[in-house]
Amino acid sequence: MRISKTIALLLSCILTGYIATAQEFLPTEYPDRIILTFGDADANLAVTWRTDGSVSEGIVEIAKADGNPDFVRDKKSYKAKITPYDEAGVKANYFSLVMDDLEPNTLYAYRVGSEERWSEWFQTTTPSDEVAPFSFLYFGDAQNDLKSMWSRTIRQANLHGKKVNFMIHAGDLVNRGVNDNEWGEWFYAGGWLYGMIPSIATPGNHEYYKDENDNRKLTPLWQPTFENPMNGPKGLKESVYFVDYQGCRFISFNTQGLFADPENSPQPKWLDSVLANNDQKWTIVTMHHPVYSSGYGRDNEELRNLLKPMFEKYDVDLVLQGHDHAYGRGGNVPVGLKNRNIDGPVYVVSVSGPKMYNLSLGDWMDRGAASRQLYQLIDVSADTIHYASYTTSGELYDEFELIKRDHQKLFIDHAANAELEEALYPPMRYQERFEDKDWKEFNDRLKEYKAKKSQDQ
Ligand SMILES: [Fe+2]
Numbered sequence: 001m002r003i004s005k006t007i008a009l010l011l012s013c014i015l016t017g018y019i020a021t022a023q024e025f026l027p028t029e030y031p032d033r034i035i036l037t038f039g040d041a042d043a044n045l046a047v048t049w050r051t052d053g054s055v056s057e058g059i060v061e062i063a064k065a066d067g068n069p070d071f072v073r074d075k076k077s078y079k080a081k082i083t084p085y086d087e088a089g090v091k092a093n094y095f096s097l098v099m100d101d102l103e104p105n106t107l108y109a110y111r112v113g114s115e116e117r118w119s120e121w122f123q124t125t126t127p128s129d130e131v132a133p134f135s136f137l138y139f140g141d142a143q144n145d146l147k148s149m150w151s152r153t154i155r156q157a158n159l160h161g162k163k164v165n166f167m168i169h170a171g172d173l174v175n176r177g178v179n180d181n182e183w184g185e186w187f188y189a190g191g192w193l194y195g196m197i198p199s200i201a202t203p204g205n206h207e208y209y210k211d212e213n214d215n216r217k218l219t220p221l222w223q224p225t226f227e228n229p230m231n232g233p234k235g236l237k238e239s240v241y242f243v244d245y246q247g248c249r250f251i252s253f254n255t256q257g258l259f260a261d262p263e264n265s266p267q268p269k270w271l272d273s274v275l276a277n278n279d280q281k282w283t284i285v286t287m288h289h290p291v292y293s294s295g296y297g298r299d300n301e302e303l304r305n306l307l308k309p310m311f312e313k314y315d316v317d318l319v320l321q322g323h324d325h326a327y328g329r330g331g332n333v334p335v336g337l338k339n340r341n342i343d344g345p346v347y348v349v350s351v352s353g354p355k356m357y358n359l360s361l362g363d364w365m366d367r368g369a370a371s372r373q374l375y376q377l378i379d380v381s382a383d384t385i386h387y388a389s390y391t392t393s394g395e396l397y398d399e400f401e402l403i404k405r406d407h408q409k410l411f412i413d414h415a416a417n418a419e420l421e422e423a424l425y426p427p428m429r430y431q432e433r434f435e436d437k438d439w440k441e442f443n444d445r446l447k448e449y450k451a452k453k454s455q456d457q
Contacts, residue, residue: 023147025184027052027092031112031119033187036198037227038166038243039098043127045198046227048096049112049119050085057114058082058095062102065109065123072109072121080112083224090180094224104129122195127165131247131281133381134165138286140322140350140374141172143206146185149354149373153392154190157375158197160394164377165245167197170322170350171204171256171288177219178209201226202252203239204288204322208260216260228252233266240267242274248282248380249274255289255303268306275314281404282380283316285345290321294328294349294368296358308344315409316345317385317402320376324349325357327369327389329398331411342411346402350374350389356427358442361449367398367415368449371427395419424449 025032031049039046047060058080063071080095095112102108105128109121127134137157142150158164174182187194208216223238232240232252239254251274258265275283291304291311311319328349331342347364352375359370373392378385383405389398399414424446426434434442 022179022181023184024181025188026090026180029055030117031058031095033183033194033225034112034119034122034192035187035194035225036124036196038198038200038229038245039100039227040229041231041242041244042100042129043243043245044098044100045102045124045126046096046098047080047110047112047195048094048225048227050092050094050224051117053084053086053091053093055093055114055117056082058093058097058112059114060097060099060110060112061118062099062108062110064103065107065121085220085224087220088178088180092224096224096227098227102126105132119195120192122192124196124198125165128246131382133379134246134248135162135377135379136166136168137164138168138170138320138348138350138376138378139352140170140327141204141206141325141355142169142186142189142353143172143175143204144353144355146174146182146353147188150186150352151189153352153373153375154193156392156394157377157390158193160375160377160390162377164197167193167199168250168286168320169199169201170286170320171202172206172322173201173204175206176209177203177207177221180221183221183225199226200243200250200252200286201228202286202288203254203256205256205259208256216256218257233270236267240270244280246380247280247382248284249278249280251275251283251285253285253287253307255287255300258303259289262302268310271307272310275310275316278314281382282318282385283314284318284320285311285316286320288321289323290328290347290349291319292328292330292347292349292362292364293324293360294326294362294365295324296326296360298324298360312344315343317404317409318378318387319345319347321347321349322351324360325351325355326359327351327372327374327397328360328362328365328367329389329400330362330364330366342409346387346400346411348376348387348389350376352392356429358426358430359424361424361445363452365449366413366453367418367422369397369423370425372397372423391420 063075229241
């Protein structure tokens with residue numbers, strides 16, 4: 001009797017919604033998940049959106065825009081490519097279009113939809129076809145509590161006071177890449193920003209899943225969601241690609257794709273040729289697993305052995321990474337060579353979501369942070385990259401410049417400008433279970449880290 005009562009109560013809870021289930025973000029007849037990307041190496045804009053399965057046609061209407069609402073009279077219509085999606089109970093149609101006949105450095109307004117069901121008009125400025133200054137945001141792993149807690153970071157980053165040209169997402173955008181609800185949260189968090197500011201996204205391990213044969217595969221949501229350049233190696237298109245933006249080459253390298261098949265991966269050869277045949281002044285790589293780890297107990301030695309020599313040979317300037325859920329920045333610059341010429345890139349690992357790990361306090365790090373959600377605002381001009389990292393509360397946490405002139409590259413560390421002390425202690429959930437031996441081990445590492453830093457100055 002008691003058991004059947006319990007079952008009945010459980011059933012009624014489920015039916016009346018008292019047991020919390022994940023919020024669903026199912027498609028409707030109206031466009032949603034509208035996102036701008038770069039559709040090719042020349043940074044032509046692309047747009048993607050989704051509807052439910054009943055909508056079989058997608059149109060992009062676009063016009064040069066100014067403050068006069070009559071801009072709509074000059075709109076042109078383009079038919080978008082359709083990609084049906086039917087996985088795990090979600091049926092949708094994804095639509096995408098590479099807008100490759102727009103004028104450079106020009107404000108356009110566009111909307112997407114069909115018949116009577118349209119998005120609002122968005123506006124965006126096309127990239128210049130010349131070397132010109134620009135700014136972008138870089139986010140480490142968003143991954144968890146996207147609606148609840150990552151939303152604050154992406155919104156603060158965009159309210160920081162500078163309009164950026166695009167945003168980089170360095171992998172683990174969501175926690176379970178096949179889970180449509182989590183992508184729903186990712187789109188909820190950034191909302192209309194994605195329709196106005198293009199994204200460069202690279203996948204992380206959490207965008208991968210294991211299929212029935214235990215092979216790791218990229219989520220089937222990746223390619224329909226992001227209309228990325230198709231210039232990557234076969235089998236990895238739209239997760240491995242490059243974009244040339246106003247004097248800087250941006251490369252998305254798929255580390256999880258590499259780990260899935262290290263022996264046969266075409267990525268190293270592809271990367272070598274994309275770095276060797278590069279006429280841009282600056283080169284920035286984004287990838288998920290880091291060359292140097294900021295997370296304690298983590299190290300990707302094989303990845304480092306493979307990529308570091310290539311990055312140094314071809315003078316990569318910045319490597320923007322994630323995965324470790326702790327902040328680390330360093331240049332692998334030998335002690336005593338600060339504020340001098342450097343050959344290798346500056347490596348950064350960052351985290352924008354709320355999941356936090358213990359810091360490695362590794363030798364390579366010049367600045368670290370545990371338990372801080374961060375975003376990075378990076379300005380690129382012909383001679384200078386200015387990098388600044390801010391906490392989600394908007395305080396400057398780290399800063400440096402790279403200046404490239406006459407075939408020399410100068411690194412200038414401005415971390416002293418930070419408004420905050422280095423936050424090096426383990427996240428609270430670690431501290432709560434720390435025993436004496438853990439504290440001793442941590443304090444020894446902290447002492448070594450501080451000694452190295454005082455030597456550097
Ligand atoms: Fe990861």
